[in-house]
Amino acid sequence: MKFAIQINEGPYTHEASDSAYMFTKAVIEGGHEVTRVFFYHDGVNNGTRLTTPPQDDRHVVNRWAELAKENDLDLVLCVAAAQRRGIADADESKRNGKDADNIQEGFRISGLGQLIEAGIQADRLVVFGD
Amino acid sequence: MKFAIQINEGPYTHEASDSAYMFTKAVIEGGHEVTRVFFYHDGVNNGTRLTTPPQDDRHVVNRWAELAKENDLDLVLCVAAAQRRGIADADESKRNGKDADNIQEGFRISGLGQLIEAGIQADRLVVFGD
Amino acid sequence: MSEGTTKQFLYVNRKAPHGTVYALESLEVVLIGAAFEQDVRLAFLDDGVFQLMKGQDTTGIGTKNFAPTYKALGDYDVNKIYVEKESLDERGLTEDDLMPLTYEDEDDDWAEKSSIKIVSRAEMADLIDSSDVMFNF
Amino acid sequence: MSEGTTKQFLYVNRKAPHGTVYALESLEVVLIGAAFEQDVRLAFLDDGVFQLMKGQDTTGIGTKNFAPTYKALGDYDVNKIYVEKESLDERGLTEDDLMPLTYEDEDDDWAEKSSIKIVSRAEMADLIDSSDVMFNF
C-alpha cells in the first residue's frame, strides 16, 4: 500500500516530527511504500543541515536524511513555507540574493503541487503536526 | 519602566512574533525602556537572514533587525534552542564544524542566563507564544 | 486507485484565521489544487468557521488580508463549501455573519447560486467518511 | 526594583511532557536559574501536573527521559513545588501518582522533607499574585 506523510512542525519543539519519523519507519518495515514525505509550514525546519543537538539527544534532521538514503525516500520541503522560514538550497539562495544556503542533503525544495499529487497518488495521507 | 520581551514562536506560523513586534514598538513609543528581547524555543527562527517572504507580505526578520538598529535593542537568541533548530552565527558554525551560518545582523546568540537576568532586571516580563 | 481517476478531496478547516497561518495556507492549497481537476469540497468547522466572517480588516496587525480571496473560489469551480451548524451556534453566529460565497451554475443558465451549505455535525461526519483524501488545516 | 534585591520567581508549568519541549526547557531554566539566588517557586497546574508522574519511560519514543531530573531539584535548593489539586482531580490523579520530591531541611537538622505542596486553585491564584516574575512554560 502507498503512504504519503505530511509533517507540519519543526524538530524538537513538538513531538510531531519524532512521531512521523517512527511512523514512516514502521510503514517501510511493514512492507509498504512511502511515496513522499512532505514538510509543510514549520515542518520545513526539519531540513536544515545547521542543527547541532546535544550529544545525548536524537539528531532529528540526520535521522530523516539517513532513513531517506537507505530507502530512497522523497523528502520534499514546501517552497513557499521554506522561503518564509529561511530554508534554502543553492538555487533558492542564489535566486533570492542570499550569501548562504542551509538545506540538508537528502531533502529537496518544491511546490505545494507535490502535496496534492501525493494525496492523489497515495492510498493514505497521514498528517503529523500541532 | 523597564520591559523584557520573550518570544516562543518563529515567524509566519503564529501571530506571536507579530504581536511581540508591535508590543515592543509600542513600549518604545510609550517612552519605556526595552532591556532585552529574548527569542526562545522556535522563537530563534526569527533570527535567520535566509528568509524571503512574498513581496506583498511583511518581512518579520528584517523588521526586528531594523527596530533593533533604530533603538539599540538587545535581540538575544537562546543558544541551546538555536543549536537544536539550526540557527548559527560564525562562531557557532565554526565550533560545530558547519560550512555556513545564517544569523541575521542585529541578533546575537547567548545562554538561558540572559532570560533569567532579564527577569531580574526588568520591571515587566511579557511573553508571546503559542 | 489509479492516477487517472478522480478523488474526493476534503479540505478540513478547523483553525481561526490570523492567529496562525493555517487558514491562509489552506486557501493556497485549494487554489493550486483546483488545477488538478479532483472533486473538491471544503469543510469549515470549529474555529474554522471564523475564516468566513464578514468585515475582516488586518490593517492593524500588518498582515495580508486574505478574506476577499474566499469570494474568488467560485471562479475556480470550488463551490461545495460546508459550514457546520453546531460550530456556528456555539460561537453565537449565523450564516448572515459569513461572507456570501457564490458561483455561477453552468448547468442552470449560469444562475448565481450560493456555494455555502450549512450542515449538521452528523452530516459533517458523513462528509469526512465519504472522502478519499483529507487535507487538514 | 534594584539589582541587588531578591525577587520571587514563579515557574508556571502548564504543559504535558513529551508532546512538546516546554517541560524539558522549564527544568533547564530552573537549574540554570538556581545559580541566580532568587526566591524560586515552581507551580504545576493543568496538564503540567503530568510532568511529575511516576514511571515515565521514553525509550519507545526515542527522546531523553528527563523525569528523574525533578528528583535532583532539592539538591539545587529548589524545594517549593506547588501542585494544583483541581488539576489532579480533573485527571483522576492523586499525590501518590507523582514522583516523591524531597529536600533536606538545614534548619531542621537536615531532616528529609517533601518539596511538594498540594494547593487549591485559589491558593494558586495567590501564588501568581504574589510573584515578581513569572516564567511561563
Place this chain on the structure above:
Amino acid sequence: MAILHTVNKSPFDKNSLERAIGCAKDGSAVLLIEDGVYGALKGASSSSMVEDAMKTVKVYALSEDVSARGVNERVMDGIELVDYAGFVKLAADHSQVQSWL
C-alpha cells in the same frame, strides 16, 4: 497592584481563558489578544463565563486583533477595546503580566 492576565487562545479551542479567569483575583485584569479576542463574543457558549468574570475583573480586548477578525460588532458590552499603546499602559499599570499561552 493586581496582575494583568493575557489570553491569546480561542475559548472554543483551548482552556486558556477559563484558566486565566480562574486565577484572576478580584481587581485584576484580563486582556484578550490574537485568537483570544474570540472570548469577547456575545451570544456564544463562552459568554456567560466571561460575564460572570466581569463582576470582579476588568476585561479588555486588543482592537487590532478584534478588527482583523471582523468581530467588532459582536464584542459584548463592558469589554473595553484597547490598542497596542493601551496594552503597554495596562502592562505598566499592573504589578506583572501573566500570559496564559
Place this chain on the structure above:
Amino acid sequence: MAILHTVNKSPFDKNSLERAIGCAKDGSAVLLIEDGVYGALKGASSSSMVEDAMKTVKVYALSEDVSARGVNERVMDGIELVDYAGFVKLAADHSQVQSWL
C-alpha cells in the same frame, strides 16, 4: 471500510478528542497518540465521554506514548494498546486517516 481518526492532544487542554469522537461514525476507530494518550485515562473528567464512544467506536492508544508518560496502569479497560507497527496496520486497514490536530 471506516475512517481511522487520530488524536494527538490532551482532552484537558484542547477539544480535539471531543471533535474526533463527534465525527467518528459507528464502526470507525480512534487512535490516541502523543499527548492524546491522556484521553485514555480512567477516573478522569474525560473518561465518561470516552466510555460512551467505546460503545460504537474502537479506541486505541499508542503504547510508546503511553509508556513515555507513565500512564500504563491508568489506561481504562477496553482501550487497546498498539505500537507503531500496529498504527501502520490500523491506517492500512481503514479507508483513510483523519488527524484531529
